Amino acid sequence: MLLKAVFCDLDGTTIDSEPLWHDGEIELATQHGGYWDEDLGWECSGKPVPEVAEHMIEHGCTLSIEEIDVQLKAYVFNAEQERLPWIDGVRETLQSLRDAGIPVMLVTTSPRPMAENIMEQAGGLFLDYVCGDDDCAHKPDPAPYLLAAKKLGIAPEDMGKCVVLEDTFVGLEAGAASGATTIAQTCTIRTDTSSGPQFASINGYDGIDAAALDGFVRQRLAQ
Incomplete structure (x- = not known):
């Protein structure tokens, strides 16, 4: 991959x-x-x-x-x-990535206690996290995603081989500015994000596994 x-x-x-x-x-x-x-x-x-x-x-x-x-x-x-209101299918997507050996980082503007609650309830589906209490600029600045990549030892020039999953314009702008292959998740948000800077959009997690996300990266790098 x-x-x-x-x-x-x-x-x-x-x-x-x-x-x-x-x-x-x-x-x-x-x-x-x-x-x-x-x-x-x-x-x-x-x-x-x-x-x-x-x-x-x-x-x-x-x-x-x-x-x-x-x-x-x-x-x-x-x-x-x-109760965590997990989006349908997201845990299956995360498990597919885990099975494929692809690290997944949670990148949120929420404070540390919220991020740690997610980490605990996710049962190892996320390797680590970046949160709003970390010492970096907030989205739409790309800093949170670049910090997440740095934690994994991924160089900025390799961000195109990483996928960012986001839903809001603020997050999509951050992901795109980081250089990552940015995918808009549209299944919960009421705002039309079709004019955003994302590479592609998905509506839910049906059929979205490690191979599908790898496919988005390959399509983008082939352009």
Whole structure:
């Protein structure tokens, strides 16, 4: 296989957790004098929580950025500890990669406790992770993906042989800027990402195994 590694985003790519974030945003805004709805939540999908908090304050929420950051992360973390909403088929895809000896890294803007909860519940399907608490710029900067590659000993010039799986424009921009073969997962997101910088798009994980992802790499490198 030409495929060297796969880097997976978390929310909306590995687990269908965006609704949890939106529910938490709506609850906080409603309880503290603001207005928020699912459409506003989707507009902020993929952005770091402090940026989301700024938008919530613009819509009337009286909490500070720091208070929103702490309370929103706690809301989602508690929900994910009770049950992880795995996207259908994703664990089979990850297992196929593991069986093929392809390392998979979780690359998320979520804080370390959330990333470690995923690592624990994934049962070894991810080799390691990069999270929002690591000392690097956040998506859409490519730094998280380049850091993940560095952890695996993959040089920047070999990023084309790696696959990034993402769902939001923010994540797709980060993946593409890293040089990786970037694939948009469209099965959970409401935003139309067809104009994004990805090499290809998939709608769910049916038929997406190590060989299929290797095929995307080969197609891209052949261009």
